[in-house]
Amino acid sequence: MMDPIVICIDDRLANPGDTWSAAGHVDEHSYSLGDHDFELPGGIDYDVVLTNAGEGILATGLVRAHVVGTCDRCLERAEFDVASEVDEYYLFEEPENLGEDEDEADYELVSADRTIDLSGALVAALVMETPFVVLCREDCRGLCPVCGANLNVEDCGHAAELEAERERERMESSPFSALAGLDLTGGGDEDDAPTGPTE
Numbered sequence: 001m002m003d004p005i006v007i008c009i010d011d012r013l014a015n016p017g018d019t020w021s022a023a024g025h026v027d028e029h030s031y032s033l034g035d036h037d038f039e040l041p042g043g044i045d046y047d048v049v050l051t052n053a054g055e056g057i058l059a060t061g062l063v064r065a066h067v068v069g070t071c072d073r074c075l076e077r078a079e080f081d082v083a084s085e086v087d088e089y090y091l092f093e094e095p096e097n098l099g100e101d102e103d104e105a106d107y108e109l110v111s112a113d114r115t116i117d118l119s120g121a122l123v124a125a126l127v128m129e130t131p132f133v134v135l136c137r138e139d140c141r142g143l144c145p146v147c148g149a150n151l152n153v154e155d156c157g158h159a160a161e162l163e164a165e166r167e168r169e170r171m172e173s174s175p176f177s178a179l180a181g182l183d184l185t186g187g188g189d190e191d192d193a194p195t196g197p198t199e
């Protein structure tokens with residue numbers, strides 16, 4: 001869990017329409033999303049504008065981080081940059097008509113001591129733009145299912161063997177190969193021959 005980033009809602013934001021910029025750097029070193037753990041070697045940078053919107057404080061802006069994770073295909077290091085929009089609403093008071101709009105209850109509350117904590121909004125923004133599938137590169141070839149070789153680095157030959165075997169099986173199961181000795185044409189339903197739709 002990230003350390004709180006506490007901002008005082010003082011005179012600077014006393015009246016509706018008041019705005020105040022809060023930019024900074026957080027030395028946060030990791031976060032997780034599902035089964036994925038990510039490192040943040042450069043921490044998190046944020047640049048947020050706080051606006052007194054009458055019933056609460058609106059926090060909008062950007063969060064940026066360089067993220068290091070693990071490639072889902074080859075298990076090597078995978079790095080990417082995240083730039084995500086922060087968008088959080090901190091209400092001064094709990095709204096009364098809760099329940100009906102429970103689905104839209106997307107807000108935090110300003111604490112009794114007139115502070116807000118930005119950390120949750122920053123992490124939420126970071127997570128939002130973190131890819132669900134992490135790849136070291138878009139066309140990562142992954143690991144060989146037979147020997148575990150990293151196919152980005154070497155070609156162990158198993159892929160070609162598997163492909164050849166698959167081709168052999170396809171040929172053997174083809175109605176054409178079964179009928180190869182007979183002088184017949186057409187009638188197959190699992191081949192690539194340009195025949196019309198068959199039942």
Ligand SMILES: [Zn+2]
Pocket residue numbers: 071072073074075076135136137140141142
């Ligand atoms: Zn990879």
Ligand SMILES: [Zn+2]
Pocket residue numbers: 144145146147148149156157158159
């Ligand atoms: Zn292999």
